[in-house]
Amino acid sequence: MNTNQELYHDEIESLRRFRSKIETHAIYKEDLDDFSDEYEELVAQAKVITRVSDRLQKKLDNANMQIREQNEEIKDKNVQLADTVDQLAKAKVGRRASTILFTVAVVLFILEQVLLEPIIDEYFDTQFVSLGILGLLFMLVKFSEGALESYFMNKEKKKILANEQNNIVDVSKS
Numbered sequence: 001m002n003t004n005q006e007l008y009h010d011e012i013e014s015l016r017r018f019r020s021k022i023e024t025h026a027i028y029k030e031d032l033d034d035f036s037d038e039y040e041e042l043v044a045q046a047k048v049i050t051r052v053s054d055r056l057q058k059k060l061d062n063a064n065m066q067i068r069e070q071n072e073e074i075k076d077k078n079v080q081l082a083d084t085v086d087q088l089a090k091a092k093v094g095r096r097a098s099t100i101l102f103t104v105a106v107v108l109f110i111l112e113q114v115l116l117e118p119i120i121d122e123y124f125d126t127q128f129v130s131l132g133i134l135g136l137l138f139m140l141v142k143f144s145e146g147a148l149e150s151y152f153m154n155k156e157k158k159k160i161l162a163n164e165q166n167n168i169v170d171v172s173k174s
Contacts, residue, residue: 011038011042014035014038018031018035085160089153089156089157089160090149090153092156093149093152093153093156094149096152097145097148097149097152100148101141101144101145101148104141104144105137105138105141108137108141109134109137112130112133112134112137116130116133117130120133
C-alpha cells in the first residue's frame with residue numbers, strides 16, 4: 001500500500017461500506033448521520049491541513065525570497081570586490097611602472113647630460129637641441145608608461161586567475 005492509501009484507509013473503507021449500502025438499498029438515517037459526521041470531520045481535517053500547508057508555503061516563499069535577495073546582494077558584493085581588486089592591482093601596477101620609468105628617466109637624463117651634452121655643445125651653438133632631445137626622451141618615457149602598465153596589468157590578471165583556479169580546485173577537493 002502506498003502512503004495515501006494508508007493515510008485515508010479508514011475513510012476509504014467507510015466510503016466503500018456506504019456505497020455498498022446504497023447499492024443494496026439498505027440505507028438508514030443513522031447511516032446517513034454517521035457518513036455525514038465522517039464527512040464533516042474530513043472537511044475539518046482538510047481545512048487544518050490546508051491552513052498548515054498555506055503557512056508552510058508562505059514560510060517557504062519568504063525563505064526563497066530571502067535567498068534570492070541574499071544571492072543578489074552576494075552578486076553585488078562580488079562585483080564590488082572584483083572592482084576593488086582591479087583598482088588595487090592597477091594602483092600596484094601603476095606604482096611599479098612609475099618607479100621603473102622614473103629610474104629609466106633619471107638614467108637617460110644622466111646619460112644625456114654626460115654623453116650627449118658635450119657633443120651637442122661642440123657642434124651646436126644653441127641649447128634648443130639639448131632641450132629637444134630631453135623632450136623626446138620625456139615623450140618616449142611617457143608613452144612607454146602606458147605599455148609598461150598594460151604589460152604589468154596583464155601579468156597581474158594572469159596571477160589572479162591562477163590563484164582563483166587554485167582556490168576552486170582546493171575547494172572541490174575538500
